[in-house]
Amino acid sequence: MDLLFKVFIDPFLQMGAMPDLLVQTLWEGLVSGVLYALIALGFVLIFKASGVFNFAQGIMVVFAGLTLVGLHEKGVPAWLAVLLTLGVMLALAVAVERVVLRPLVNQPDIILFMATFGLTYVLIGIGEFIFGGEPKQMITEELGLPRGAIDVAMLGGRVTFQKIDIAAAVIASIMIAALAVFFQYTRIGRALRAVADSHKAALSVGISLNQIWAIVWFAAGIVALITGIMWGARSDVSFALQTIALKALPVLILGGFTSIPGAIVGGLIIGIGEKLAEFYWGPLVGGGIENWIAYVIALGFLMVRPQGLFGDKIIERI
Amino acid sequence: MLRQLTLTALAAAGFASLAAPAVAQDTVYVPLLTYRTGPFAGSGIHIANGMRDYLEMLNQRDGGIGGAKIIIEECETGYDTKKGVECYESTKGKNPVLYNPYSTGITLQLIPKAAVDKVPILSMAYGLSASADGTNFPWVFNPPVTYWDGASVFIRHVLQAEGGNLKGKTIGLIHLDAPFGKEPIPVLEALAKEYGFNLKLYPVPAAQMQNQGSVWLSIRRDRVDWIYNQGWGAMNPTAVKEAVKNGFPIDKLVGVWWAGGDDDARAGEAGAKGYKTLNFHNTGAQFPVMQDILKHVFDKNLSQAKREQVGENLYNRGVYNSMLIAEAIRTAQRLTGKKAVNGADVRRGLEALNITEARLKEMGMEGFAAPVKVTCTDHNGHNKVFVSQWDGTKYVKASDWIEPLKNIVRPLIEEAAKEYVSKDAGWPKRTEACDAPA
Structure with missing residues (x-):
């Protein structure tokens, strides 16, 4: 009886007793969720274009962040460093298309997936060789990102909004909207959707598969850079950051691997869900549940919608 | 013809030099299980640098320890227990004098192997707290504190x-x-x-x-x-x-x-x-030992660290760790009369470790750290700590x-050590003799 009370009643009593903490938890979840959505978007773009789950997305976040900070350490002004980093991510996209993807055209998806594993370790090696393994501080101030916090007295307590979190939420939202519009309404976006439907049909109408792949990998690189800046500003830029990117996995399970709205909604559900779960139900089992509860939430949704919230329902003729 | 003769003469000379009796230098092999990559590299790199640089300084300044050159070999673990055990297995055939696992997870895996392979484990201020009980863990040492x-x-x-x-x-x-x-x-x-x-x-x-x-x-x-x-x-x-x-x-x-x-x-x-x-x-580069590292290691471009990192907390931690290694080897050499000591000798050296104020001063570490004394029953010392x-x-x-x-703390340690040992029916009873303190 006591356990039932602790699971089903007490957390809600806590929410009512300390509503300021509930708002703070929801805000933390929202910021995390938007960032998860941004990471998930990087996966979705590549999956839509090539049917490949890009395991290297996490290290791309680290690589982009380290390149930016590394260039700035060499004396390159912050915004020029951003442009140069974008150039590096473009070069990486072209190189991946030429060296990894093009030779593997028509190979089973699992081969391409394994190739992204290889790419992950190559990027880790190159990153550590060039930048070393030490964590680096994001150049938040130099990029003009806001610092400090806004304390708001509300609901009998206080809620703190970090300015960098507000900026992260706003920038990530703009980025997501821009990418959604780009891929929904532009010629390249339509070409991407055609490639996603069928490589052969897209090729037959003159769409260059190689060009589309380079574009989506570059778009994923831009997403990686924004994520690296934002998450790097919240903690720091280190190789540990790549594990955060794997948080996109339950987001993708939930939202579907091919849906941009799915990545957004999935990210928010996972971000807010895991924070609420850790804060209100975590103490019942000694805490530390945030790491796996995201998968429980995703699996719960899968039981109702196996294709994910926004995933395409695959019907095959047999 | 002249060219042929010259080549023949050179070849003969080379062969003769190979055939001449070589004077083998005494060495001690010290594997360092370190991590310069992965999520924990931010902490691991500084410690790895400090550890390596102190041992390298001894090689450069003194020719090693007590006349034996130190063979330093790093093995990258990435703070991953599996890789750490692989490092151990791949180096244990090279006559290591001791192991520094630099991870509590790796230490826990190596503890049962130490007595079997006769190579002591030095888990300096980390690892299993209960291993401070020398009666039950004769091959494991965790000074200066748990x-x-x-x-x-x-x-x-x-x-x-x-x-x-x-x-x-x-x-x-x-x-x-x-x-x-x-x-x-x-x-x-x-x-x-x-x-x-x-x-x-x-x-x-x-x-x-x-x-x-x-x-x-x-x-x-x-x-x-x-x-x-x-x-x-x-x-x-x-x-x-x-x-x-x-x-x-x-x-x-x-x-x-x-x-x-x-x-x-x-x-x-x-x-x-x-x-x-x-x-x-302590922190800082003002200690004579740090100045020796700068002179004998940094000035010769033999360090992987940046010069300004000497004196930082984790760099100095690595130096302190290697000081314990070196002093254990030195004590083992004194106890056995050998230069090229082995793991069993260094276990005795660790057990007789007694680093006094006077010895710290000799090493250029006056004010750097507090004295450390290890005994057969107490493998830690439970020394003082500051904030x-x-x-x-x-x-x-x-x-x-x-x-x-x-x-x-001490009764809890003895109780935990007994509990650890009681769970393993085959855990060997201590048979190692106890040397007099240094």
Whole structure:
């Protein structure tokens, strides 16, 4: 009886007793969720274009962040460093298309997936060789990102909004909207959707598969850079950051691997869900549940919608 | 013809030089299990540099230890237990004199192997606290303090700050959700009963090290008065940042000695001023030993560290660790009369380790650390610890040396050692003789 009370009643009593903490938890979840959505978007773009789950997305976040900070350490002004980093991510996209993807055209998806594993370790090696393994501080101030916090007295307590979190939420939202519009309404976006439907049909109408792949990998690189800046500003830029990117996995399970709205909604559900779960139900089992509860939430949704919230329902003729 | 003759003569000379009796130099092989890559590299690199540079300095300045050149070999573990065991297996055939696992997880895996392979383990201020019991763990050494001592010193520090009364106070342990992070829990639970404070645990899984938002919200909800941080790698700078962000009083966040990297505090920028960490050696490059490292290692471009990192907390930690290694080898040489000692000899050396004030001065370490004495029964020493505080640019000594609560810690250690041994029916009884202290 006591356990039932602790699971089903007490957390809600806590929410009512300390509503300021509930708002703070929801805000933390929202910021995390938007960032998860941004990471998930990087996966979705590549999956839509090539049917490949890009395991290297996490290290791309680290690589982009380290390149930016590394260039700035060499004396390159912050915004020029951003442009140069974008150039590096473009070069990486072209190189991946030429060296990894093009030779593997028509190979089973699992081969391409394994190739992204290889790419992950190559990027880790190159990153550590060039930048070393030490964590680096994001150049938040130099990029003009806001610092400090806004304390708001509300609901009998206080809620703190970090300015960098507000900026992260706003920038990530703009980025997501821009990418959604780009891929929904532009010629390249339509070409991407055609490639996603069928490589052969897209090729037959003159769409260059190689060009589309380079574009989506570059778009994923831009997403990686924004994520690296934002998450790097919240903690720091280190190789540990790549594990955060794997948080996109339950987001993708939930939202579907091919849906941009799915990545957004999935990210928010996972971000807010895991924070609420850790804060209100975590103490019942000694805490530390945030790491796996995201998968429980995703699996719960899968039981109702196996294709994910926004995933395409695959019907095959047999 | 002339050319042919010349070549023949050169070949003959070369052959003759190969055939001449070579004078084999005595050596001691010291494998260093380090991590310069992966999520924990931010802490591991500085320690690896300090360890390597001190041993390299001995090679350059003195030709090694007691006439034996030190063969230093690093093996990259990435702080991964599996890789650490692989490193051990791949190097144990090279006659290592001891192992530094540099991870509690790896240490726990190597403990049962030490007695079998006859190579001692030096887990300096980390590893299994219970292995301080030399009677049950003759091949494992963890001087100068255990995690349990550290937790007791933290509580003593809090007692002092709170006027000797902790009743009604809430003390939190934020810890890496791994064997290392969980180590201080038993002693903190015992101390919570003793002093009447409320203990709250906040585990941080490795994958969440840089995503601690909800943990710090829980700390805010629980109105925690003091936090002890048993973190490592990327967890520490994030914890400092989150403490600053959440308005937690930074001088009430105290890290174990491994949560005292300079980069950990720098991450919190101006708000981190006042962050505390336990320590058992000093910071700074003013000590003669550090000057020798700069002269004999850095000036010859033999270090992987940046010159300005000499004197930082974790670099000095690596130096301290290698000082223990070198002194154990030196003691083993004195006990056996051999230059090229082996693992069994160095086990005796570790057990007879007695680093006095006079010896610290000889080594250029006067004021750097406190004396250390290991005995056959006590493989730790439970030495004094002090509190360091971040002044905005570096750590400074912020307390006197504080004695651990030995009356509480030592019985717990002996009890835990007995329990560990009782779970393994085949655990060998100690047969190793006890040498007289050095």
